[in-house]
Amino acid sequence: MTQSSVLSRPFQDEASDRTAGGATRRLLRSAGVRFAAVYAVLLAVSAAALALFLWWATAGLLDRQTEAAIQADAQSLSERFASGALPALVLTIEDRLTQDVEDDAIYLLVDPGQRRIAGNLEHWPQGVSENGPWYELPIERAGMRSLALVQSYNLPGGYHLLIGRDVHVRAQLRSLLTDALLWALLVVAVMASIGALVVRSLFRHTLANVSATATAIAAGDFAQRVRLSGRGDEFDQLAETINDMLDRIARLMEGVREVSNAIAHDLRTPITRARTRLEDAALHAESAPELRAAIERATADLDGIVAVFQALLRIAEIEAGSRRAAFARVDLAPLIDDVAELYGAVAEEKGITLSVAAPSSLPAYGDRELIQQALANLVDNAVKFSPPGGAVRISASATPSGVDIVVADHGPGIPAADRERATERFFRGEIARSSPGSGLGLALVQAVAQLHGGSLHLEDAQPGVVAILSLPGHDEPASHG
């Protein structure tokens, strides 16, 4: 699969969904689209808020100022009427009109018969009847049509007073401002859409990197890794985490591959043997006892295969680390004595001296049964490979970091070249190959040591092998992965 087709694949699905409803749903499900939409909505909302504030601060302010001026006028005129009656009010209105520099004041005082007494309007405007509300209405003043904001007041004696301001200029300004803001909003909407598209493509671009790697790996190319931008940002951190995970998976897969190869090779031999025996018996056995003997031998072969499987599964179980939950304090001294006692009889039978040198108490932290099995495997090997008359020495001692158990024999030993590989599954040296065993014993010891955060070292005893199993002490629970 080529790189370009890999890159395009994760997002093809969107286009492939042809129905309108399906496409919408698909779009809404896309995180890129959601981020883009959020961006657009946020931008639009903040732009609208800004426009509203601008409106309030300009056109709104002018309106409020006009209203305040009219109210102040009304206040002082009503005081004048109260103190000097009608003539004083008429005088004041005329005064004000002559002094009105900006030429925007509007006054009209009428008698109960709606006849004009003073002011710069010809007649009382239609529709203005109530006290209180603001009226915005067209007026005709000195032959010019204009727009005014007015309020009417009832005076004692049936007189009515109309006070207002010509807002023609302000209205023009306001409509100018409204137009500008509306255009600005339109620009913002366009910008938001473009921005949303940019955000979406950025989002896609960043994810495409990870997605392409994942797709390539899913397709089987395990060498792929997520590219780092080098900026050290959150996406780089994510990429690093993913790459670490991929490395770990690759290591595990390598291990699995090794084991399955080993199984394929090493189990083929005993399976072939069992099969041959059965087929041979079926073809050539002349009597029932002969047939039975062949079947029994084949069964024994199968049992051997099962034992290998069980050992493999056990190692896998140990390596998976789930047994760590069962860790507890354990005294290794009685365990060592038990194993020595179990194999002592076998050693004696072979003429081998088996000696133990260990303190009466060796506290450690771990899984009793697994340590027991690891010890048994080490002693089993030592006894198996020791020549008659040889000696196997088990010694144990507390060290600053925990406990060291040493099993030494005088057997043929392991050549230096093989020592590294001796703990691999199914590895069997030249000498071991001729003796019974599965090649899993030391692999299990190694797995147990690693589970406990300890180690297994094999050294040359000239002749023989010294196996040193180091386990952490009880105060130091194994914590490494």
Added chain:
Amino acid sequence: MRILVVEDDKDVGGFVVRGLKEAGHVVEHADNGRDGLFLAASEAFDAVVLDRMLPGGIDGLRLVETIRAQKNSVPVLILSALADVDERVRGLKAGGDDYLTKPFAFAELLARVEALARRGKAEGPVTKLVVEDLELDLLSRQVKRAGQKIDLQPREFRLLEYLMRHAGQVVTRTMLLEGVWDYHFDPQTNVIDVHVSRLRQKVDKPFPVPLIQTVRNAGYMLRAESA
């Protein structure tokens, strides 16, 4: 003895049933969990051989838990392909008395079922075990044969005690490893044979009638040869 076999695999089930019948037991066979539970709950058995993964909505563990909840203490041997230590622990926690993993040797299954069924009938604590002219005193930790004192190492004493408690029954090497040494794994070398042969040197060699018999392809049995 009456034994219930709950196993869905036709070959394995048929083989176990046939083998147990040949060994002289009365066997009932259920091939799914529901029938198995019905039989186990409604009839009296001396032992149950129970597969873990069963059809019929009730798996082996549910079955054991259910009959244990009904205060039914029939000995149960769980037979399973799930061989992890955790699985084994789960099986025993659910109420199983013993756990045997597949594939298994029939001799191992038979020996364990018979040992379980016998244990279910144990008649209180004993202080002395006697087989023919062999006597083992659990209090004074002394062994005598034909009135003659035999000196045994502590482990040899426990090995003989185990054999005598299961006198007349086949005892497999795995059972000895578990029962006498408390080892739950198979050592690669056949260490048990060596220990048994050492015990034989002391218990059988000086006397005319050997008591510790080797049962081919299975293990050992303690009894007079003629019996």
